Amino acid sequence: MQTNFLSCAVKTCKSSPAAFPLHFRDATLASTNVPYNPLLLTNLLPRLDWPALVTSSKELGFTLPDSKPSFPQLSRGDDGAVNVGTLKEEEETALRTLHRVLMETEVVEGKMVCGSCGFEYGIHQSVGNFLLPSHLGVYLHVVVFSRGLGMGDANHGSV
Amino acid sequence: MWRVGGCFAVMALIDDAELMICFLFGWAAHWKPASKALRFNGREMESDDGEWTAAERSAVGDTVATDKAQEREEVEWVCSGFDGLFGGCGRKRLCMGAGEDEGLSRSGDDSGTNAIGRDSRAHSDMANERGRMCVIEAGSRSTSRTMDTDPEAERGLDAGLYEEHYVHRVYDRIASHFSATRYKPWPIVNEFLSGLSPGSIGVDLGCGNGKYLNVNPDIYIVGSDRQESNQCQNLAEIAREKSVTQDTIASDILHPPHRPHAFDFALSIAVIHHLSSAVRRREAISSVLGLLKPAGEARALLYVWALEQKTSRRGWDENSPQDVLVPWVLSKQFTEPMEDQTGDTVNGVEPIFRYYHLYKNGELEDDIKSAGGKVLDSGYEKDNWWAIFERAS
Known part of the structure; x- marks a missing residue:
């Protein structure tokens, strides 16, 4: 799910629509057991960029509906209990499917590639590495020159 | 390659x-x-x-x-x-x-x-x-190193490399032990996170061992910390292991990969005091602001180490130097670093130094304002200055 909130770290890519979402490549997936939390999910959903999520999920082999499903936004009552009873059965099923994709599926190893500059961010042990090659702005030279030389998709991103 | x-x-x-x-x-x-x-x-x-x-x-x-x-007794x-x-x-x-x-x-x-x-x-x-650059005040109570001259002028364009050595690599080395000493959330951070509405999405820039990622189970946080790819144990991975429900990444606060203006909240606890120039510290705050939704919809919380901590072991006060190198002492006994920020020798082992800019009263608020933020609340808590703020526009 975090791909829905990440784009390219290169400043010049921030304004480029192609920089979001980043594209998965060579992804190894794992499923982790995460407690199902309908309160979080139903309130999170309105904040998601659905088309980007569909794209990302597809790259990982999941098919989501083209349009964002709508659920009642759950809340916690004064007694602390969540009003899960307001969910219809099919909503509950759909929400659990989303939970599996969004919360329980993780990319353990792989890459995330920027559609704008071609930069590849490595994912190792489930942690994406978004550190640019140096703090000196060297990355800009890398990107600019490598593109200029027709090496836009060169494997220079993993550091 | x-x-x-x-x-x-x-x-x-x-x-x-x-x-x-x-x-x-x-x-x-x-x-x-x-x-x-x-x-x-x-x-x-x-x-x-x-x-x-x-x-x-x-x-x-x-x-x-x-x-x-040079007449003064000093270590060069x-x-x-x-x-x-x-x-x-x-x-x-x-x-x-x-x-x-x-x-x-x-x-x-x-x-x-x-x-x-x-x-x-x-x-x-x-x-x-x-x-001129790096001297130690021998005989002073603290063996934290101080710098004679304006650190910004000295470090100049090399600030990134400076921090690489005096901050990032230190944390890479001390990650495991550092993590073991950082388990108790700060009350104000706790309160900040607990008060967020369900489904809120935020960032924790400099999440360390991820102790804040699980405070409120009804929100979603992308935790990030610096990480060197050749280190097998580091803070981002420790955070990842501790918080299966949240995600962690390795990133730099000055180059955040997060979607701009997409977050309901941001945390950055004990991070920006590690940046070695005023320009970079403001840039970091502006980076944080750039992730937030517009004013009224999102807020951020920052914590920095205070210069005024007369009662602490360090004993610094408002007249102490603001740019210091603070030791973390390695312990032979545990083969893990042992923290001793007073710089007192522990088992006679060489300390590792971390760079800090110690914030003066009001300085954090000034930095936030000049970075384009509006301070909503601020205060002092246990040797730290903190501020909650939002985008000014």
Whole structure:
């Protein structure tokens, strides 16, 4: 799910629509057991960029509906209990499917590639590495020159 | 790798050749921890690798001669943090400051036998700069190192490299033990996170071991911390292991990969005081602001170490220097670092130094304002200044 909130770290890519979402490549997936939390999910959903999520999920082999499903936004009552009873059965099923994709599926190893500059961010042990090659702005030279030389998709991103 | 090399090599011919070559080789070179000072009161202390070449000795000799005028008792540090970075260029010991512009960078097009000779010359040239740059106030209560001159002017464009050595690599080394000492959430952070509405999405920039990622199970946080890819144990991974329900990434606060203006909240606890210039600290705050939704919809919380901590073990007060190197002492006993921020020797083991800018009363608020933020609340808690703020527009 975090791909829905990440784009390219290169400043010049921030304004480029192609920089979001980043594209998965060579992804190894794992499923982790995460407690199902309908309160979080139903309130999170309105904040998601659905088309980007569909794209990302597809790259990982999941098919989501083209349009964002709508659920009642759950809340916690004064007694602390969540009003899960307001969910219809099919909503509950759909929400659990989303939970599996969004919360329980993780990319353990792989890459995330920027559609704008071609930069590849490595994912190792489930942690994406978004550190640019140096703090000196060297990355800009890398990107600019490598593109200029027709090496836009060169494997220079993993550091 | 070869493509990386090729890419850098081509660029090296075009622009910033020296830095890139040095960076490339430095990346491959094995990084060594902060080495010891060369001299104390003019007496040579020890080498970081236990051996000195003739050329290096001569360089040190030159330095001693240059600095004899200094009357104060002080330790002069040769800032060996660049050993690893420039090791591949044949350089052994270099200092930041003046050397970066001339002496150091020339090494990019050279290697082998000439390198040491060049080193010596660069070394001597830099002696004066170095003397001003990093000194320790011997005899003072704290052995935190302080800097005589304006640290910003000294570090200049090298701030990133400076932080690489005095912040990031330190945390890479001390991650496991640091994590073990950081388990209790700060009350104000707790309150901030607990007060967020369900489904809120936020960032924790500098999440450390991830202790704040699980405070409120009804929100979603992308935790991030710096991480070196060649380290198997580091803070981002520790955070990841501790918080399966949240995600962690490795990123730099000055180059956040997060979607701009997409977050309901942001946290950055004990991070920006590690940035070594006012410009960079403000840039970091502006970076945080850039992730937030518009005013009224999102807020951020920052924590920084305070200069005013008279009652703490450090004993600093408003007249103390603001830019300091604070030791974290390695313990032989545990093979893990042991924290002792007073700098008191623990088992006689060499401390590792972290850079801090200690914030004065009101300084955090000023920085936030100049970065384009509006302070909503702020205060002092246990040796730290904190502020909650939002975008001004």
